[in-house]
Amino acid sequence: MKQIELELNGLNCAGCAGKIEKLSNELDGVETANLDFVSKKLKVNVREDEKAAIITEEIKRIVNKLEPHVKVIDKAESHDHNHEHSDGCCGHDHGGETSKKEIIKLAIGGLLFILPYLLKLEGTPRLMVYVLSYIIVGHEVILIAVKNILAGIPFDENFLTTIATIGAFVIGEYPEGVAVMLFYQVGEMFQGMAVNHSRKSISSLLDIRPDSANLERNGKIIVVDPNEVNIGDIVIVRPGEKVPLDGIVVEGESSLDTSNITGESVPRNVGINDNVLSGTVNNHGLLKIKVTKKFGESTVSKILDLVENASSKKAPTEKFITKFARYYTPIVVFAALAIAIIPTVFMGGDLREWAYSACVFLVISCPCALVISIPLGFFGGIGGSSKAGILVKGGNYLEALTGVDTIVFDKTGTITKGTFKVTEIISYGEYSKEEILELAAYGESHSNHPIGKSILEAYNKEINKEYIKSYKEIAGKGIEVSIDGKEIILGNKKIFDEKGIKVKESDSIGTVVYIGKSNKHIGTIIVSDELKDNVVEDIKKLKSLGIKRTIMLSGDNESTAEKVGELVGLNKVYGNLLPQDKVNKFEDIVRDSKGKVVFVGDGVNDAPVLARADVGIAMGGLGSDAAIEASDIVIMTDEVGKIATGIKIARNTKKIVTQNIVLALGLKIVVLVLGAMGMATMWEAVFADVGVSIIAILNSIRALKIEE
Template sequence: MKEFILGLEGLNCASCASKIEKLTNEIDGVDNATIDFVTKRLRVNIVEEDRLKGIIEEIKNIVKRLEPDVKVVEEGHDHQYSHDHDHGDIGRKGIIKIIISGILFVIPWLLKLDGIPRLTIYLAAYIIIGMEIIIRAIKNLFAGQPFDENFLMTVATLGAFAIGEYPEGVAVMLFYQVGEFFQGLAVNHSRKSISSLVDIRPDYANLEKNEEITVVNPQDVHIGDYIIVKPGEKIPLDGVVVQGKSSVDTSNITGESVPRTINTGDMVLSGFVNREGLLKVEVKKEFQDSTVSKILDLVENASSKKAPTENFITKFARYYTPVVVFTALAIGLIPPLFLGHDISDWAYRAFVFLVISCPCALVISIPLGFFGGIGGASKAGVLIKGGNYLEGLNEVDTIVFDKTGTITKGTFKVTGVDSYGETTTEEIVELAALGESYSNHPIGKSIVEAYGKEIDKTRVSNYREIAGKGIEAEIDSNKVLIGNKKLFEDNNIRVEEKESIGTIVYVGKNGAHIGTIVVSDELKENVIKDIKNIKSEEIKNTIMLSGDKKETAIKVGELVGIDKVYGDLLPQDKVKIFEKILKETKGKVAFVGDGVNDAPVLARADIGIAMGALGSDAAIEASDIVIMTDEIGKIAIGMKIAKNTKRIVTQNIVFALGVKLIVLVLGAFGVATMWEAVFADVGVSIIAILNSIRALKIQ
């Protein structure tokens, strides 16, 4: 299976975009093709790579047949949004045509002309404003694609001339073109608004070689190279600061406006903006693997995973136009032929139907709404991989959290030391640090860190790790045990039990329990408030899964406000418990984890959310939504954006279909004129498109 992307420069007709997608999917050898009307990109998956050139040629022929002005461009992996002017828009030439046609349109009315002179001027106005549409309609008709807006406008306006309604024939074509002009402006405004939200791609890099600085394309910089980042510049590639100190703005990536202080040895990511000092950075990732590239790739490709609403509208549009056209045909022919009614009156009603029969308002505004929501979420540091996941967030009623790295920081610290008998707390920590000096476990490392002195490992002998229990070793010829209650029970040593939300580490020496160390994984800041905010987004159940001791996990859950807690879980246990939760839950279930250890559960969830995944390839791969910081509060923001997007999309559907239905009914009864019909077509489209822009708003 191979995927390639084609840019469709100048594509402004939503109906044509839908047809291009449909015909591309029908090409032999194409597995799947999706078109993104917002970014004007066609993504195609093919079965056999050797058919690549032939398939591209077939697609180019399809595009040329349907939209001759659209230019097909083959894209590589790295691409940028096109900010060029589209030929699909009405440019200066089109505006001149509108003005001349408009002047000719009012002359017969001002001069009160009649007969041949009146017809001649209206015909001239019609040819000037409508010839391009008529020619396109004829081409599409011969190409076997009759049901497009060009053909429908041509039939409706020529029909108006045929029944003597010259002013309305010209007016419909004139106002249609004016509407198309404003529609083009609205679409481009939306595209630019969305593009600017994710316009984080660095334009250049200052490459340092042989003490000389050269300005180069970031794609020409490689791992191990050194780059200089001046104040005010974007950091172009991921790397480590080897010289300099500064403050960086991370809002492009994380959505956080609070500056972050950067020192020598710190990791910096592409897309950060250097605010103050001069930084020298050693590059650690190629440009195509950098954080900024991954984010852009996710956001730009999100449209290939369409929301159920988008898929419904696409299918609806395929049937809507033919149904309305054949209804118009029935209205225009049945009453005059079978009931003896006036043919011109019923033909006029049919032409009103034809003008309304293009579903552009829905086909354009719905994808714009979802893309705007995804763009707005990315600006807030929430990467959503597709419209399906954005819409799916509205249906989540249960959220399952992993504990470590999600509810807690995942950084262990010694928070308490008790000693018994003559041994001091300092001696307890020293003994435990010596015993843990060979361990790679985070708890052991935290004890060594708490000791804070250089460790003489020659004092330790016969070191042995006992899985799931602790460590046994000889220190200064004394038998030392460091571990949990089970380890001491195995050695018939009674312990002074201690209750804590942290991990309890018992320390024994020569058959006696001499001290206890409490190691705690700190709660994340604002986690209690964040859980409350998440619950306020109509979440019925919150559940926490943890590998920690059940009693410890329950205490943490009670402290932060989690409804149900499971503890003492191994990785495979988490999957089993999660499967059970999925079966018992009616709505969608989201899982929130760190994206690395939790990959199996993330993949199994209806919606997998990876936390604190800044720069983590595993997290981005396994999850459906990526939170670019460690804050679970961002989940509530993502859910608010999802609800706002859904509300806007629903408004557009109800408004567009409602207005069209009202005008169709009025048209059928002879009340609505072509003026109302034009509003129901292009007017509604413009309003719906402008409404979609509101989805960009970050909650």
């Protein structure tokens, strides 16, 4: 299966976007087509690769038919991701960057509209001036309405406005017919300006892509596209420039502004051998960086990819409104028809009066305010989150955060720093502490576990691996190994219980590693892990937001896990869990929860639980690729406090979206009822349609605000 990605430059009509997506999905050979109105990108999955070019051409024809001014750019043919095309166009642009021609057209139409009042025209001259004004202002709307009717998709704002205004002419309400078309076009122009303003506000948050890289080659510095730099190349980053690719500093010292990536305002000092992330800004000093990842795999690319693809995963509210709009408009159209016919035919009403009410119905029936403002609201929330160092992979996950009542944490790397150190060595019998540490180091010499690595660091001597035989690691329990012909056991109490060896238990907040030799417990090593900074306050913040249960799942022994949970202030702790036990325990937690359940983790063994959770949150800075891949939200700074920030942003976004729904539907219903009773005019209808759309779109921009 192949994916086609097209950018629809100049697309500012949410209704048209919906039609393009619908028709693209109906094309032969298309598996799925998803058009993101915010980023103006159409992503199409094609069943057969060889049909991709044909389908691309068919989509271009669809777009040209519905929106002739929109320019379709195939991403495969263009490597320029920083398009600076204007959204303006000649003709019907739904209010993109307004052209002089559009303003002149509306000005002439407006002057002709007031001319009959100024000259006190009557009869045929009056009618002719209004018709001329109507044609100048609305001819494009009428042409598009006719095209859409012929294409079999009549129910859109062009059709509704055309029918309503022609109806006004038929019943002799010439001024209102022209006024509706004129103010509809003016409103569409302002609506498009508001949409573009929202897009630019969101885009400015994501302006982290480096435009170029200073590549050092053969003693010279050449400016190249970041895509042209390979792993191992040396790039130069001057003060004020963005780091173009992930790498390691090989020369120079500086401080980096990492706020674009992590949301942190405090600069980070870097020197030789320090890792640096693409997208961060060099504050001072010249840096030479050895590239470790190609641009497509770099941090900045992954962030942009996550955020740009986020709006393809629609929130339940957004899906409902899209479905609602599909049925709402036809229902209102038929209701308008009923208003015009039923009172006249069956109740002897005045046809002109009820036809006018029907026209009011038609004007107000377009759900643009909802269709445009809601995706903008969710994308604004996603953009604001990314600025805070919280990458949300979809509006559905952002909305899910508003209904969370339980948060489940992994311990190591989530509640604690994941940096282990040997803090105590206990020996029994004839063995010294140095001998206990040596045996433990030899036993852990093949282990990749952080505990094993900390023991090797504490030993800090060369390991003669010739002495090591029959090494066996038992998941979640420990290690059995033969060292110089002696059987050694290292691990937790479980492995000793299985062997029938009694241990002298140690009570510690750290991880306890028991060492056994010749079926006897000879010593204990305690490896401690520090709590993350401010984690106690962070848990309190979560509880203050209404999180009812905070739970920790840990592979550590029960007593160690309990002590950590008690220090941090968690409601419940489960210890001695193998990876598969975590999944089973998490299932139990989900069953007992009334709201959404979040899991927060960072390790490879957390990936199954992250994927199972209603919302999986990965600690991205230290987290594994597997955990980040399986998660729904990535926290770049590894701070538990960012979860509270994310919940606040999610709630603020939901509040704004709800305000837009109540405002748009509330006003429309009021005017619809008044219109049905003959108490509303075209002016109220125009405001309830276009005016409310502009207010709702501008309100959506508030979702960009970061709640700390």
